[in-house]
Amino acid sequence: MTDRHLIVLNVNGEAHEALVEARKTLLDVLRHDLGLTGTHVGCEHGVCGACTVLVDGEPVRACLMFAVQAETAEIRTVESLGRDGELSDLQRSFSEHHGLQCGFCTPGFLMLAEGFLAQRPDAGREEIREAVSANLCRCTGYQTIVDAIEATATRRCHAAEKEATA
Structure with a gap:
């Protein structure tokens, strides 16, 4: 049964x-x-x-x-993440910073980063490194993944600052 x-x-x-x-x-x-x-x-x-x-x-x-x-x-x-055929800012950043190779782990890293940045939008590089250590990648060595997330955090913080002063 x-x-x-x-x-x-x-x-x-x-x-x-x-x-x-x-x-x-x-x-x-x-x-x-x-x-x-x-x-x-x-x-x-x-x-x-x-x-x-x-x-x-x-x-x-x-x-x-x-x-x-x-x-x-x-x-x-x-x-x-992406809508109407457009990549999200985080997806674009992964592409720009070569934060993927085979792509198998990428969806998990994207969602981990999306959740992390929602909680810690002003996270520094070491905090990002700590967060991504929860997922495994066998191709990139993590450096480019950290670069991509850090760039997204920086862009989002600048956008929030502009919005706050507008």
């Missing part, structure tokens, strides 16, 4: 219904039920961070969270 639950998930600003087993992960629902394949399956043990999404603004490993646990939460995936 399978224990299934009808849940409603708020993903990227849209409500989605899914009939899921209690043990089904948020990662599996996002990828297989909702077709949001930007969230990558990596280690499936919460170590690599490839499956990082934002749940109520906090970076979360989607492979470690059951979908039923996320029912009342606001979930954001990498698909929420």
Whole structure:
């Protein structure tokens, strides 16, 4: 006998219904039920961070969270960053600073950085380094990832300052 639950998930600003087993992960629902394949399956043990999404603004490993646990939460995936064919400022920065190579880990780093910068918009380089140490990349050596996040933080802070004085 399978224990299934009808849940409603708020993903990227849209409500989605899914009939899921209690043990089904948020990662599996996002990828297989909702077709949001930007969230990558990596280690499936919460170590690599490839499956990082934002749940109520906090970076979360989607492979470690059951979908039923996320029912009342606001979930954001990498698909929420760029709109209408345009890259977000963070995505552009990753491109400009060569913060990706094979690209497998990139969605997880983008979502980790998006959540981190929302909480620490004025973060310094060492704070950024500490934050990104939570995710694994086997290609870039992290330097360019840190450069990209730092550049985004700087741009966002300058934009906020301009807006405040306008």
